[in-house]
Ligand SMILES: O=C([O-])CC(=O)C(=O)O
């Protein structure tokens with residue numbers, strides 16, 4: 001059987017010369033080269049390239065290095081002070097000169113991450129119809145889903161390995177955002193590249209526009225999505241089926257990250273497709289893993305074990321359910337029985353504790369506390385549960401700001417000298433508490449981590465770093481490992497191993513912290529990727545032959561070698 005050879009993209013291919021150095025063979029020439037973000041070098045096109053590629057006279061005379069271009073862009077970035085303006089600036093740069101964009105991100109990652117990602121990406125989602133400029137990624141909607149495969153064939157990239165797809169039904173903690181959810185798929189994939197080593201020409205953001213339940217969006221003349229109610233039931237699943245079928249045909253090597261699907265849909269979609277196409281749900285599994293890693297490290301800091309904790313998870317959406325499952329798995333690994341775990345992990349939704357006598361959605365049922373365990377309790381609302389269950393760990397995934405108030409935090413402090421308080425909802429405005437408040441109420445004793453970035457807190461002469469318990473420390477390495485091992489499935493144990501790898505990385509390099517500092521995100525991802533590949537091999541789901549006989553050291557070197565780094569490759573016409 002012969003396969004027609006497809007270049008990497010419709011505009012160029014990457015080749016190797018006799019010495020093994022990579023170069024770009026462009027399939028277009030001249031002015032158009034400056035309009036393709038993956039090709040454009042701006043003023044970094046060399047003199048020879050300008051001559052050979054038909055660019056002479058079209059560019060400024062100066063010939064720059066990538067470093068010089070990064071500095072120029074950084075100055076322009078700094079001239080803007082409003083985060084959303086900075087986001088728009090970076091997004092425009094990404095659409096103009098992608099290597100420059102990633103080099104800038106990599107050079108100033110701590111400053112850039114909150115702009116391209118959480119929290120500012122939340123504003124970008126809300127304002128996406130206003131800030132939309134160039135097409136990026138794939139939008140499937142009720143207008144074109146019947147032609148999903150031809151639509152996907154229009155995507156000019158031929159070897160996509162990583163897809164982030166959202167139906168926008170529960171973006172961060174800000175709910176249904178319709179077409180705007182595309183910004184989250186784009187933002188997550190920027191992290192896949194800068195923190196997870198996946199080349200930008202291997203990524204595809206996808207918006208599954210199945211409508212919106214928000215009447216205000218449907219009635220807004222500026223809104224760019226389809227203006228009808230969300231599809232539900234069979235119609236909804238039929239839509240997602242068509243997307244998955246088209247993906248398998250057009251991109252048989254792709255992995256899908258399901259992002260920001262509301263509650264039931266998150267579980268339904270994950271279960272329906274995880275054995276059809278290698279895929280995982282970032283909010284259930286990625287958040288679960290990152291929180292497990294942080295809780296393990298926080299326990300280590302107070303010389304206790306996870307199995308000694310009593311954990312309250314406030315919020316029973318995809319994130320809350322995933323976190324509860326991950327914590328239970330961690331306790332199981334420490335030897336607790338299901339009965340013992342049930343007495344140590346309590347999940348609440350907006351109506352209070354999930355108890356097994358309450359009617360509830362199917363996905364919540366495994367999280368419910370046996371009613372008998374609450375016998376004699378004063379109540380089952382959050383303050384009651386913290387007191388009666390003697391909670392030592394508070395995990396906020398409710399999306400409701402301020403729920404971890406002084407009363408709740410002090411109640412946890414009465415149960416343990418050092419409570420773990422993690423307000424994890426995103427973006428910042430939805431955080432369950434402010435770290436400075438939590439530390440003040442507990443006289444600096446609480447161990448705090450948040451979902452969105454927060455500045456360190458100074459209290460009584462001590463600086464408290466606030467760990468960022470965001471799935472950004474998991475998904476890039478998880479996805480990258482899955483790509484490199486060419487997995488046919490992403491198992492729960494692969495995700496759990498990602499959590500333990502992140503915890504181990506932090507313990508080794510920053511024993512005083514519970515998460516690594518953000519500038520080390522790509523190093524941490526490398527460790528996560530190695531652990532994921534090893535577990536995939538163990539479970540027999542890795543189909544990449546190359547990784548099978550590698551030692552740990554070889555595996556690490558392999559992952560590091562494959563990690564995409566921003567650089568301008570030389571152009572050569574053939
Ligand atoms: O995007 C983030 O910052 C983390 C996440 O998945 C969410 O909050 O839904």
Ligand SMILES: [Mg+2]
Pocket residue numbers: 172259260282283
């Ligand atoms: Mg999410």
